[in-house]
Amino acid sequence: xxxxxxxxxxAELQDLVDRARRRDPDAWETLYRLSYAxxxxxxxxxxxxxxxxxxxxxxxxxRACYRIADFEWKGGGFNAWLxxxxxxxxxxxxxTDRRGSLVDGGAGQVxxxxxxxxxxxxxxxxxxxxxxxxxxxxxxxxxxxxxGGLCAEEVGLVVGKRAGAVRMAQxxxxxxxxxxxxxxxxxx
Amino acid sequence: xxxxxxxxxxxxxxxxPPPAQPPPGRVSALRRVVERGDDRRPGPPPVSGRPGSGRPGSGRPGSxxxxxxxxxxxxxxxxxxxxxxxxAAAAVVIAVLAVPTLVSSGRSANRDTASSHGGTSQAVQLxxxxxxxxxxxxxxxxxxxxxxxxxxIAPPQRDDAVAAHVEAIQFxxxxxxxxxxxxxxxxxxxxxxSEASAAPTTVVPAPHPGPTGHTPPPTVTPSPPEPTTVADxxxxxxxxxxxxxxxxxxxxxxxxxxxxxxxxxxxGTHSVRFSFDDGQAPTSWDGPSPWSFPVxxxxxxxxxxxxxxxxxxxxxxxxxxxxxxx
Numbered sequence: 001x002x003x004x005x006x007x008x009x010x011a012e013l014q015d016l017v018d019r020a021r022r023r024d025p026d027a028w029e030t031l032y033r034l035s036y037a038x039x040x041x042x043x044x045x046x047x048x049x050x051x052x053x054x055x056x057x058x059x060x061x062x063r064a065c066y067r068i069a070d071f072e073w074k075g076g077g078f079n080a081w082l083x084x085x086x087x088x089x090x091x092x093x094x095x096t097d098r099r100g101s102l103v104d105g106g107a108g109q110v111x112x113x114x115x116x117x118x119x120x121x122x123x124x125x126x127x128x129x130x131x132x133x134x135x136x137x138x139x140x141x142x143x144x145x146x147x148g149g150l151c152a153e154e155v156g157l158v159v160g161k162r163a164g165a166v167r168m169a170q171x172x173x174x175x176x177x178x179x180x181x182x183x184x185x186x187x188x
Numbered sequence: 189x190x191x192x193x194x195x196x197x198x199x200x201x202x203x204x205p206p207p208a209q210p211p212p213g214r215v216s217a218l219r220r221v222v223e224r225g226d227d228r229r230p231g232p233p234p235v236s237g238r239p240g241s242g243r244p245g246s247g248r249p250g251s252x253x254x255x256x257x258x259x260x261x262x263x264x265x266x267x268x269x270x271x272x273x274x275x276a277a278a279a280v281v282i283a284v285l286a287v288p289t290l291v292s293s294g295r296s297a298n299r300d301t302a303s304s305h306g307g308t309s310q311a312v313q314l315x316x317x318x319x320x321x322x323x324x325x326x327x328x329x330x331x332x333x334x335x336x337x338x339x340x341i342a343p344p345q346r347d348d349a350v351a352a353h354v355e356a357i358q359f360x361x362x363x364x365x366x367x368x369x370x371x372x373x374x375x376x377x378x379x380x381x382s383e384a385s386a387a388p389t390t391v392v393p394a395p396h397p398g399p400t401g402h403t404p405p406p407t408v409t410p411s412p413p414e415p416t417t418v419a420d421x422x423x424x425x426x427x428x429x430x431x432x433x434x435x436x437x438x439x440x441x442x443x444x445x446x447x448x449x450x451x452x453x454x455x456g457t458h459s460v461r462f463s464f465d466d467g468q469a470p471t472s473w474d475g476p477s478p479w480s481f482p483v484x485x486x487x488x489x490x491x492x493x494x495x496x497x498x499x500x501x502x503x504x505x506x507x508x509x510x511x512x513x514x
Binding site: 023024025028029032033036037040041044045054057058061062065123124127128131142143145146147170171174177178 | 191195198201202203204208209210211215217218219221222223
């Protein structure tokens with residue numbers, strides 16, 4: 001299944017969530033498959049290794065399973081709710097494991113096998129280097145947007161900001177990224 | 189496409205891994221979590237509040253490893269393993285051993301942290317360490333310790349405890365050792381035998397007539413150091429079954445070589461139940477025959493013999509059933 005929660009209709013997603021509340025394993029599996037790629041991608045950006053990221057996603061769904069009664073359907077928000085849980089899981093993991101700090105922090109960063117094919121791509125290298133200069137808040141916001149695939153409203157739900165504030169912060173983060181890119185390119 | 193959109197697209201290309209599908213094992217683990225229902229919920233209580241349901245999540249992700257996490261430092265795996273993989277093991281214990289229930293001993297919020305550390309109980313951690321060390325005696329000792337502390341293990345961690353216990357039983361079955369069996373047969377020395385307790389009596393199912401598949405079968409010759417009123421001859425004892433549950437009790441079926449009962453009952457076989465609940469001498473008979481009865485964890489083997497003798501109607505153990513036993 002290649003779609004994401006954002007790519008299924010609201011009605012379909014609501015039906016899945018309703019079934020999930022009734023502890024329908026098929027619904028949970030579908031939600032898991034729908035959300036997996038985005039959650040894993042975000043977790044991989046925030047945790048040291050692939051296994052830890054996969055564990056974090058699994059833990060997220062374990063918690064989601066037990067907390068589904070607490071989720072309030074407000075015309076959507078399920079994906080953001082999952083990301084909110086994942087964010088907490090990652091923060092807890094980082095607190096207990098110093099290696100769990102952001103992995104894309106520049107020198108000494110872990111080799112990310114998904115980027116192996118891009119290591120010789122100058123533009124990609126420049127983007128990565130520029131991204132590493134951003135503040136943790138900027139990085140997280142952009143990761144939620146582009147890696148997690150969340151819209152501004154959903155990012156706002158995850159980080160506790162209004163959607164407008166998220167858009168403003170995103171705009172400023174992109175401006176800083178662009179500036180950093182120029183600096184990196186000039187250095188090269 | 190604006191500059192921002194182009195930059196976001198570029199960022200997505202650079203930062204995002206290729207689409208991935210969850211491993212089948214994790215999918216099936218999630219399904220088990222869903223299917224097992226709410227009553228063993230490891231997460232926070234629902235809005236209405238249910239006492240003793242535990243802290244948010246499955247406990248603070250532990251830095252120490254739990255099942256499947258040995259030697260790792262992530263910690264985020266703990267909850268998944270506890271909630272997913274070990275569910276099957278718990279089901280095996282419940283179904284095969286027919287223990288009454290894992291939650292019959294009650295739940296209280298303060299128990300959630302009573303013996304836990306980092307999302308898993310210390311007793312479980314010790315058992316895990318012992319399993320890794322492959323030290324048979326250490327495993328037997330740690331498993332016995334886990335059973336003693338079972339009631340103080342927070343409900344969210346009981347799956348992990350059951351899984352560890354099942355691993356231990358399997359390990360002990362695969363590595364028979366007289367020393368380990370002695371560990372299992374020896375009651376804990378610190379357990380009181382005479383103090384009254386308000387703890388509820390735990391009802392333990394009758395002994396299983398056949399092999400349980402969870403039984404370390406070694407033959408041992410315990411040699412209790414305590415002076416007793418029975419003949420000081422070491423008996424040949426074969427532990428036939430150790431049926432444990434996390435409600436704080438376990439049951440040891442053992443056979444005493446050469447024993448001829450002088451009362452009705454299964455010749456040569458005694459089903460002895462150690463209860464970690466009451467710490468008292470047995471006050472009532474339980475089971476299908478006089479040879480199946482509850483005894484305190486503090487009783488020595490010879491004291492058990494004395495009860496056997498007493499149950500047989502022979503007042504003087506030295507000339508009664510235990511005399512025959514030893």
